[in-house]
Amino acid sequence: MRSGGVRVxxxxxxxxxxxxxxxxxxxxxxxxxxxxxxxxxxxxxAWVHVVQQPFFFSDISMTLQEITSGFLVGSALGLxxxxxxxxxxxxxxxxxxxxxxxxxxxxxxxxPILLSVLGAGIALKAGHASLSAFFPxxxxxxxxxxxxxxxxxxxxxxxxxxxxxxxxxxxxPAVAGQILTALRLGLAVAIVSAxxxxxAVATGGLGWxxxxxxxxxxxxxxxxxxxxxxxxxxxxxxxxxxxxxxYTKHFEESDVSTSxx
Amino acid sequence: MHDPSPAERRSTPIxxxxxxxxxxxxxxxxxxxxxxxxxxxxxxxxxxxxxxxTDIASRIGEGVRSGEMQSAVGETLVEVLAALGxxxxxxxxxxxxxxxxxxxxxxxxxxxxxxxxxxxxxLYPVSLVLFGRTQTAIIVQATAYxxxxxxxxxxxxxxxxxxxxxxxxxxxxxxxxxxxxxxMIPSAAPKLSTxxxxxxxxxxxxxxxxxxxxxxxxxxxxxxxxxLRFDMPGxxxxxxxxxxxxxxxxxxxxxxERKVQQ
Numbered sequence: 001m002r003s004g005g006v007r008v009x010x011x012x013x014x015x016x017x018x019x020x021x022x023x024x025x026x027x028x029x030x031x032x033x034x035x036x037x038x039x040x041x042x043x044x045x046a047w048v049h050v051v052q053q054p055f056f057f058s059d060i061s062m063t064l065q066e067i068t069s070g071f072l073v074g075s076a077l078g079l080x081x082x083x084x085x086x087x088x089x090x091x092x093x094x095x096x097x098x099x100x101x102x103x104x105x106x107x108x109x110x111x112p113i114l115l116s117v118l119g120a121g122i123a124l125k126a127g128h129a130s131l132s133a134f135f136p137x138x139x140x141x142x143x144x145x146x147x148x149x150x151x152x153x154x155x156x157x158x159x160x161x162x163x164x165x166x167x168x169x170x171x172x173p174a175v176a177g178q179i180l181t182a183l184r185l186g187l188a189v190a191i192v193s194a195x196x197x198x199x200a201v202a203t204g205g206l207g208w209x210x211x212x213x214x215x216x217x218x219x220x221x222x223x224x225x226x227x228x229x230x231x232x233x234x235x236x237x238x239x240x241x242x243x244x245x246x247y248t249k250h251f252e253e254s255d256v257s258t259s260x261x
Numbered sequence: 262m263h264d265p266s267p268a269e270r271r272s273t274p275i276x277x278x279x280x281x282x283x284x285x286x287x288x289x290x291x292x293x294x295x296x297x298x299x300x301x302x303x304x305x306x307x308x309x310x311x312x313x314x315t316d317i318a319s320r321i322g323e324g325v326r327s328g329e330m331q332s333a334v335g336e337t338l339v340e341v342l343a344a345l346g347x348x349x350x351x352x353x354x355x356x357x358x359x360x361x362x363x364x365x366x367x368x369x370x371x372x373x374x375x376x377x378x379x380x381x382x383x384l385y386p387v388s389l390v391l392f393g394r395t396q397t398a399i400i401v402q403a404t405a406y407x408x409x410x411x412x413x414x415x416x417x418x419x420x421x422x423x424x425x426x427x428x429x430x431x432x433x434x435x436x437x438x439x440x441x442x443x444x445m446i447p448s449a450a451p452k453l454s455t456x457x458x459x460x461x462x463x464x465x466x467x468x469x470x471x472x473x474x475x476x477x478x479x480x481x482x483x484x485x486x487x488x489l490r491f492d493m494p495g496x497x498x499x500x501x502x503x504x505x506x507x508x509x510x511x512x513x514x515x516x517x518e519r520k521v522q523q
Contacts (some may be wrong), residue, residue: 011368037387094285104462104507106469109481109500112488116310188378195380200474207383214386222386230379237378 038220046220047227055204063194063205066122070129071190075183078134082141082182092146096139103135108196115201125197125205132193133186140182144175180244187240191233312493317501320494329483334502337468337479340396341510344403344464349457352408356415356456366416377409385471394477403467407460414456418449447521454518461510469503480506 024040038046050056085091085099107128114131118124152174156166198207206229213222294314300306301313324330359366385402392398426448430440446453472481480503487495 007364008367011364012372015369016372090285093282094289098286098289101504101508101511104465104511105500105504106466106473106481108466108470108473109484109496109503111473112484112496113310113493115488116307192380192382195383196470196474199383210383211386226383229383233379234375237375 038223042220043223043227046218047224050221050224050228055209059204059206059209062122063198063207066125066194066198066205067129067187067190069122070126070194071133071187072130073126074130074133074190075137075186077130078137078182078186079141079179081134082138083145085138086142086145092142096142099135099139099142103139107131107193108200111197111200120201120203124201125194128197129190129194133190136189137179137182137186140185141175141179144178144182145171147178148174177244177248180247184237184240184244188233188237191236195229310493312497316494317497320492320498321501324495324498330498330502333478333480333483333499334506336396337472337481337503337506340399340403340468340472340479341461341464341506343400344407344468345457345461345510347400347404348407348411348460348464351404352411352456352460353415353453355408356412357419359412359416360419366420370413370416373409373412377413381406381409382467382470385467385474388471389475394475396477399468399471399477399479402471403464406467407463410459410463411456414452414459415449418452418456419445421452422448450518450521454514454521458511458514461514462507465503465507465510 020040023037026037085095110131111124111128114124114127118127148171152170153166156170161170195205195207198205199211202208206225210222210225210229213219213225297311298314301311321330324333359370382402384405385398388398388402392401422445426444427440430444435443468479469481469484471477472479473485474481476482476485480499484496484499484503487493487499
């Protein structure tokens, strides 16, 4: 098992190393390649330059504000709407497919409409992010509630549990894992949406900054900024996924120990 | 064929029937459109936020008569189908390779998963620099974005094929091609089609977003141009076209999935 784990890491690091070497050599050797794919060493030194800029942390702060507020609003609305359509068979059969079709529409096309309502500030990007987060959260919540085994509710009712007790001690824990997964997906799309909206209409933020570097032909700085975004997005997604795993495992273990007692 | 008795017919609620669902959905759309028509005529919402449904319908008619609508839909559809074709071939092949090699799967799937949730669409300037402001740049960008979910779901789908089916294929001495077409694909079809459907969604997002941002052509570009001309009925008309195209493509994937499973 241990040697298997080592082999996995060797292959993983080997593939990453191969890609980075090819990039480093390709960017360095070919002039046109260097303009499009500057060597990794240039990107890393550009990254050091980028983080020392006075506007770097204000860009991060603006992007984080947009993502956080957009995600909170979108997921709150998604949870409510998803609960409504998941709880009613008729509403589910009528509305869920329509919601699914609407979820496939790129929300960026609604930017002109949002612009006329919310203006060109942080609210625009937050609104765009909340619109994007709403759909996966509502669809995931609806699915979680719809697929909860009805026997849970029946057992709670038979045991004399009140509605509130049934909700907090039975229904919510039963659907929490799936809803947390839907929230994780909502967060991922909120991140992409906020950054994409910044590339279209903004005066700050990491997405806007990357486009500014691109337009000024500062390609290594553009990559350095995008690299910062990628790493931050990966860290956030992995952290949230681990939290979900810990929660789900804790819930299963407490479930087992409760039934054992 | 057994004719249901009146008691049996009564026991199936009308809300379960397909015609009820269609009528209910059409009723919702008509009700929303009607409410918007009244709200906009009474000027309860500003005209630069919500366009009148009758103006939107008239704008769609104009677009169809002039050929602009068909041209924009055609351009977007070509890009989407080309990206879907490429992403499916690359994604299904790569997913199959990862499934065949447990070592590669354990080593590389977490990286693919991490890239899956990263904002790859932000790399569109790189595509523009490599391929110019052309449809090729849009297709390449969309292919890169959509390949990832197809790889992930293909590897998962193949890994979840019940061992008993594979043993039956061994016992029946099926050839590799028979094993693939009669056992693996039908068994893995639901999850494979989830990956392809997700790929279609990502392709639509990528294609229309880049068209919108860079105005190369297609539905995204028409939406941006309508917005710049303050033509709100035009914005909504082309947004509706995007919704319909998206629904059509996802329905198409559903239909192929049902056919494969038969």
